[in-house]
Each structure stands twice: as structure tokens, then as C-alpha cells.
Amino acid sequence: MAKSKNDPKKSDKKKEKLFLIDGNGLAYRAFYAVVPIHTSSGVPINALAGFVNMVLRLLKTQKPTHVAVAFDKGIPTERVNPYQDYNAQRVEMPEDLALQLPMIQDFVRALGVPVFRVPGHEADDCIGTLARKGAEAGMDVLILSGDLDLLQLVSPQIKVLTTRRGISDMVIYDEKEVKRRFNLKPGQLADLRALAGDSSDNITGVPGIGEVTAKKLLAQHGRLEDLLKNLSALPAKWRNPLTEHREEAVEFKTRASIRTDLELAVHWDKCAFGGIPV
Template structure:
């Protein structure tokens, strides 16, 4: 049997990227009935481009299911700095899932968890001797799920522009193992997710500490050997350090499943074209004509 290749899509990352890439000029694509569709249209183009580039045999799309998760229970301010989504994007959240369904691609999400946790769990579940997993996202947090059989594809600025990370590439570019991605965020925090890490420790210091001691436990075991200034900062933020490391950790054991047979990439082009015509995506409808 030939190797399987599963593409796990970070749905929100693609949808938000598509919204902002197409709305910065002020023009929002709409149907003649006035329904905004710019984000969905861009999402479809991103998805089709990735499928063309990576040629998966199977595709799954994972979604966040609301803003309250086990992380907001642990730390109330988690992602508390995020603005409400733009008005024109809100009706497209359900619409995009209908379109994904029209491709015959399963939509996966679980209340209380983030899409990242679903992606981490499914990636671990699918990756085996016969299966390579590619995670399509714009989110560098997901680099922690890179493994022997799991590659993370980061979408970069511009069409068809991807950075593909495997274990060697991650080590070469960032000097980090997947596990150290978590340790780094525990130390430095994450401004976009709104948790602080250790006050006064930036990326440069954190990378130096990780290069020397491997992980946070190694750093704590060798506190006597680090400078008094760094030691003081870490000791003053010990609880926050442990909490931030936990917040940064993608859970790979959440109760989601999506049997491999249910996510075979085999779109029914009649069904897809009908959906594109309904949304007045004339160019896309012609492409699959």
C-alpha cells in the first residue's frame, strides 16, 4: 500500500487570514442577497492551493468551538486581549463549515478545547509507519507537534508560500526541539495569547537558558549556577512559569476521533459546484467545471 498523507487544517487560522487578506482595501465580497463571503472564498482558495501542493490522500479540518476552554478556567486572562471578530466575519463561521462539508471533509472541534488540541490529538493518532501528517496553519504554537511523521506547514505572506517544518528543519532554524517550543513559551509568555511567562525574561535569555539546561526543570535544578539577576526573576515568578508552560502545552489526548476512512480526499465535484454557484463563486465554480 502506498503511504497515506493526511492534511490537518487549522480552520480558524485560514479563515481569519483569508478575511484580513481580502478586506484590508475596505471591499467585502458578498452574494447578491448581501451575505458576506470574502473569508470563505479566500479559505477555499487556500485549501485548494494546499491540496494541490501537498497532494494529501486524506483531509480533516479542525475548529475552535467558542472562547471558553480549560485554559480560560486555569487563567482567566488567557486570550483576554483579543478583540471581538469583525461583524462581517461572524456569519461566515457557520458558512465555512458548510463549504468544508461540501468538499466531503470532516469538521472536527470539541467544546472546552482549542483546535490546536484536536490537531495535536489527531496528528498523534494518524501518524504511523504508513501515514505522514501535514498540519496546515499560520500558528507557530503548533511547531510543538512536529515529529518523525508529523510536519507542520506554516502559511507565509503571499500566495502558495509555505514554510514546512520537520524535526531537522526546526532544529536548524530555531535551535529548538518540539518540546522546547513549549518551554520557551513558559519562560517568555505569549503576548497574542495574553499570558506573561517570567517577567523580565525575553526570548534571547530564554534560548540561552534552554541551550544550556535543556528545559525548565533543568534550569530550576541549576538555579544556583545562573546569574543572580535571572535567578531572582525566575524565583519571583515560579507559579506563573509553571502555569504558562501548562497553558502553552497542546493536549494530544483529547476525546476526539475521526476514523481515517471518513476523511478520504475524494470531493464530489457536482455537489461542490452546486455550493459554489449558490455562493456566487463563479470563478471557483468554473475551475472545477
């Protein structure tokens, strides 16, 4: 007798789950969320403590089959060179946090988790590339970060887990949750930043186009490129500034967009996670 298609004995192997950790983003979040803690010799360890707490807790609850961590590697030259004011508003990393990054990286290595860094690129671009590759390999991908910029990567196979307050109040963003919060699709969030601005990356946006207007325009036209093709259909109060600042808007979108196409050699067997060492 032939077995039913729904026969549990014929069920497929459990789908693999890739857990991607934004090392820099999570370190910053932990540093500012956890009260200052020092060793007996005066070494700050609050970011380390928060990072370890979050990662261990989530490894236990999320039960990934594969794990990888990405860190920044130098100045993001591919964005800085064309746009000299990129990140001009960003302040230097606090010294107490910089002192803890090597310890955080030691912790990651002790877990047996591979670290990815690409010279001239931020951790975001590594995460974006790893997420795309993981989804293409058929894995469900969960990104852990304190940076909402990564929400633009959300797709049917990619979700983002981020903190709301502290290091324990967290929310998972899927496509539905991104839509609920921003009333836009994930793929439109870089367009939103290009139009409305983002001071953290020195993206000034288009004068006269605030967040509310930007969302309205994107809801009607989809992407920035489509909006710019239909300027004649807009009222003068929006058409004029968009016409005058057209090139800047396109540049701003480039800055706001996370790369997903870095030359990154990935061997998923090396990312396989065998559990927390004891």
C-alpha cells in the same frame, strides 16, 4: 531465484498522508490577507474566498489520502477556568469574519471532509490530538495553519505548512526548519513562550527573561522543568526572577502547550479523501 530486497515488485504500498486543516486559524489568515469582497447583497466573502483558494490549491499539490478539519468549539474552558486572565488580551472575532464561518464550514462539508470540534477546546487541541493519532497509525501528517503555535507538534512524521505573507507564500516546517528559525527543537517552543511571553495568549513570561535569554537557557537545560531544577547554577540576574515567578512559569507553559490527548473518536476510513468533487 530469490528476489532482491530492493526489487520494486516487492515495494510497500504508498504511505498514507493525513492533511489536517486548522479551520479557525486558516479563516483568520484568509480574512486579513484578502481584500474585502462582498456579494451583490452585501455579504462579506473575503475569508471564504481565501480559505477556498488555499484549500483547493493544496489538496491538488499535496495529494493527501486522508483529510480532516478542526474548528474551535466554545470557550477553551480547561484553560480559562484555572487561569482567569487567559486570552484576556484577545479581541472578539470580527463580525464580518463570524458571518463567514458557517459558509466556510459548508464548503468543508461539500468536500466530504469530516469536521472535528470538542466542547471547551480550541481547534489547536483537536489538531494536536488528530496529528498524534495519525502519526501513531503510521501516516505522514501535514498540518495547514496560519498559527505558528502548532510548530510545537512537529516531529519526524508531522510537519506544519503555514503562510508567510498573504495566502500563497507558504513554508513547510519540519524539525530542521524549526531549528533553523528558532534554534530550538519543536518540543521546546512551549517552554520558550512560557519564559519569554506571548501577548496573544496573555502570557507575560518571566520578568527579565526575554527571547534571547530564554533560548540560551533552553539550549543549555532543555526544558523548563529541568531549568527550574538547576536554578542554583544560574547567575542571580536570572535565578532570582525564575525563583520568584516559578509557579507562573509552570502555568504559562500549560497555557502554551497544545493538548494531544483529547477524548476524540477517530475513524480513519471516514477521513479518506476521494478527490475534489466536480
